[in-house]
Amino acid sequence: MRNLLQPLVLLLWIFSATALAGPRQAAIASAHPLATQAGFEILDQGGNAFDAAVAVSAVLAVVEPFGSGLGGGGFWLLKRVSDGKEILLDGRETAPWAASSTMYLDEQGNPIPQLSLDGAKAAAIPGLPAALAHLAKRYGRLSLAQTLAPAIHHAESGFETGERYRLAAKSREKALQASPAAAEIFLDHGQTPGPGFHLLQKDLAQTLRRLARQGHAGFYRGPFASNLVAQVRKAGGIWTQRDLERYRVLEREPLRGEYQGIRIVSAPPPSSGGVVLAEALNILSAYDLEHDDPVTAKHLIIEAERRAYRDRDLYLGDPAFVEMPIRRLTSPDYAAGLRVAIRPDRALPSENLSDVGNPSSQGDHTTHFSIIDRQGNQVAATLSINQRFGSGFVAAGSGVLLNDEMDDFAVSPGKPNAYGLVGGDANRIEPGKRMLSSMSPTFLETEDRIAILGTPGGSRIISMVLLAILDFAQNHDPQSWVSTGRFHHQYLPDVVEYEPGGLSPEEIKGLEKLGHKLKETSYRYGDMQAVLWEKQGDTVGAASDPRGEGAASVR
Numbered sequence: 001m002r003n004l005l006q007p008l009v010l011l012l013w014i015f016s017a018t019a020l021a022g023p024r025q026a027a028i029a030s031a032h033p034l035a036t037q038a039g040f041e042i043l044d045q046g047g048n049a050f051d052a053a054v055a056v057s058a059v060l061a062v063v064e065p066f067g068s069g070l071g072g073g074g075f076w077l078l079k080r081v082s083d084g085k086e087i088l089l090d091g092r093e094t095a096p097w098a099a100s101s102t103m104y105l106d107e108q109g110n111p112i113p114q115l116s117l118d119g120a121k122a123a124a125i126p127g128l129p130a131a132l133a134h135l136a137k138r139y140g141r142l143s144l145a146q147t148l149a150p151a152i153h154h155a156e157s158g159f160e161t162g163e164r165y166r167l168a169a170k171s172r173e174k175a176l177q178a179s180p181a182a183a184e185i186f187l188d189h190g191q192t193p194g195p196g197f198h199l200l201q202k203d204l205a206q207t208l209r210r211l212a213r214q215g216h217a218g219f220y221r222g223p224f225a226s227n228l229v230a231q232v233r234k235a236g237g238i239w240t241q242r243d244l245e246r247y248r249v250l251e252r253e254p255l256r257g258e259y260q261g262i263r264i265v266s267a268p269p270p271s272s273g274g275v276v277l278a279e280a281l282n283i284l285s286a287y288d289l290e291h292d293d294p295v296t297a298k299h300l301i302i303e304a305e306r307r308a309y310r311d312r313d314l315y316l317g318d319p320a321f322v323e324m325p326i327r328r329l330t331s332p333d334y335a336a337g338l339r340v341a342i343r344p345d346r347a348l349p350s351e352n353l354s355d356v357g358n359p360s361s362q363g364d365h366t367t368h369f370s371i372i373d374r375q376g377n378q379v380a381a382t383l384s385i386n387q388r389f390g391s392g393f394v395a396a397g398s399g400v401l402l403n404d405e406m407d408d409f410a411v412s413p414g415k416p417n418a419y420g421l422v423g424g425d426a427n428r429i430e431p432g433k434r435m436l437s438s439m440s441p442t443f444l445e446t447e448d449r450i451a452i453l454g455t456p457g458g459s460r461i462i463s464m465v466l467l468a469i470l471d472f473a474q475n476h477d478p479q480s481w482v483s484t485g486r487f488h489h490q491y492l493p494d495v496v497e498y499e500p501g502g503l504s505p506e507e508i509k510g511l512e513k514l515g516h517k518l519k520e521t522s523y524r525y526g527d528m529q530a531v532l533w534e535k536q537g538d539t540v541g542a543a544s545d546p547r548g549e550g551a552a553s554v555r
C-alpha cells in the first residue's frame with residue numbers, strides 16, 4: 001500500500017507545485033518610466049507584487065503629481081497566489097463630516113461654478129496614504145522604509161518634467177496660483193514652467209518619510225494632521241481632525257462577471273466600473289461581434305454602454321449608504337431583457353436629453369498600473385486626485401496636493417459633473433460617504449491567459465476597459481488592447497464620442513445612418529497599462545498606452 005501511495009503523493013505534489021507556480025518573468029506597466037523602474041527595484045530586493053505596488057503608487061504620486069498622490073485615493077485590485085485571495089482594496093476618499101448635499105449650491109440651488117473643483121473646499125479626505133500603509137502591512141514583505149525609498153528619492157532630488165506636465169499645469173494654472181504653497185512647488189515664479197523644469201518636492205519627501213516611519217498614523221494623526229486641517233479650514237475647507245482620524249481603507253469582494261468563458265474580476269461599488277462592465281458584457285454576450293460588420297458591432301457596443309451607464313446614474317453609490325440592485329443589474333436575465341429593446345438598425349435616443357452635459361478633456365490625470373510577480377501575485381491599481389492637479393490646493397509644509405474628488409458626487413442632482421455624468425440620489429453628498437467612481441482596475445482570466453489592466457479617463461474609463469476586454473476576447477495581445485481606437489457612449493449626453501482615428505470614415509457614416517450623434521474629441525484619450533501572462537508556453541507581455549509616456553517591461 002505504502003509503495004502505491006508514494007508515487008501518488010509525488011504526483012499530487014508536482015501537480016500542486018505547477019498549479020501554484022508563477023510566471024518565469026515579472027511584468028510591470030505604469031504611466032511613468034521612473035515608477036516602472038521603482039517597481040522592479042523592489043522586486044529585485046525580494047519584495048512581492050504588493051511591495052512593488054506600494055513603490056509604484058508612491059513614485060507616481062511624485063512624478064505625476066497632476067494625476068494621483070497622497071492627497072487622493074484609489075482602488076488596488078489584488079490577487080495573492082498563496083491562498084488565491086482576490087480583494088479590492090478601497091482607498092477611495094470620503095466626504096468630510098460637515099459635508100452636505102447643498103454645499104456647492106447657491107441660494108437658488110444652482111451649482112456655484114468651480115466650487116467642487118478648485119480649492120480646499122473641493123477636497124475629500126484622502127485614502128492613498130492609508131491604503132499604502134495597509135498594503136505594506138497586510139500583503140507586503142518589505143518595510144515601508146524600503147518601498148517608499150524610491151519615491152522619497154525622486155521627491156528629494158527632483159526630476160525633469162516633460163510636455164505632459166507643462167500642459168497639465170497650464171490647464172490648472174489659476175487653481176495652482178490660488179494656493180501659495182502649490183504655486184511655490186508646481187509653478188515657476190507663479191507661471192507654468194517651460195520644458196525641462198526640475199521639480200523638487202522637499203516637503204513631500206518629508207511627508208513620505210513620516211509615512212515610512214509611522215505608517216497610517218504618520219498622515220492621519222498628530223501635528224501633521226492638525227496642520228493639514230488648520231490650513232484646509234483657513235482656505236475655506238470644512239475638514240476636522242476627526243475626519244482624518246476616522247478614515248479607514250476597506251477590503252471588498254471584487255465584482256465578478258463572465259464573458260465568452262473569460263472570468264472578469266473588477267471593482268465593485270463605490271466604483272461603478274465592475275457593474276457597468278458586467279452589465280454591458282452580459283448584453284453583448286448574445287452577439288457575434290467578431291464576425292459582425294464593424295458598424296453593427298460598434299452600434300451594439302454603444303447601445304450596451306448606453307443602458308449600462310444609465311443604470312450607473314440611476315442606482316450606484318457608496319454601499320454603506322445605498323441599497324443597490326447589484327445582483328439584478330449584473331444578471332444575464334436582466335441583460336436579456338434589455339437586449340430585446342436593442343434594434344440592430346437604429347439608435348435609441350437616451351431619455352431626458354435636456355440635461356446634456358459637456359464632458360471636459362480626460363485622460364492625462366489619474367493613473368493606472370499593472371503588475372505580476374514571479375510567484376503569480378497580481379495587482380491592478382487605478383489612483384486619482386480627480387482633475388489635473390486635483391483641487392490645486394497644498395497645505396503649506398505638507399507638499400501634498402489635495403484632491404477635488406468631491407465633484408464625483410452628484411453635486412447637483414440632474415446636472416452633469418466634470419465628466420458630463422448625471423448622477424442621482426444614490427450618489428448625493430452625505431457625511432463620510434465615498435463618491436461614486438469609474439475607476440476599473442481589472443483582471444481577466446481564462447484557463448490559459450491572465451490579463452491585468454486599467455486606465456485613467458474619468459467616465460470613459462469603463463468604455464475603454466470594455467473595448468480592451470472585447471479585444472482580449474478576440475485573442476489580441478496587450479499592445480493591441482492599449483492601442484485600439486476608442487469610442488464612448490455614457491447615456492447622457494446622448495452622443496458617441498470618439499478619438500481622432502477611433503472610428504473609420506465608413507464607421508462614422510454607418511453609425512450616423514443608424515441615428516447616432518457623433519462627436520470627435522480634440523485629442524486621443526486614455527493611458528492604459530496592461531500585463532498578460534500566457535501559461536502555456538509561460539510567456540509574459542506588457543504594454544503601455546502609446547498615447548501616454550508610460551513604460552512596460554518584463555524581467
Ligand code: DON
Pocket residue numbers: 362363364365366384385386387405408436437438439455456457458459461
Ligand atoms: O473616480 C473617478 O471616476 C474619477 N475621479 C477619475 C478621474 C479620471 O480618471 C481623470 N482622468 N483622466
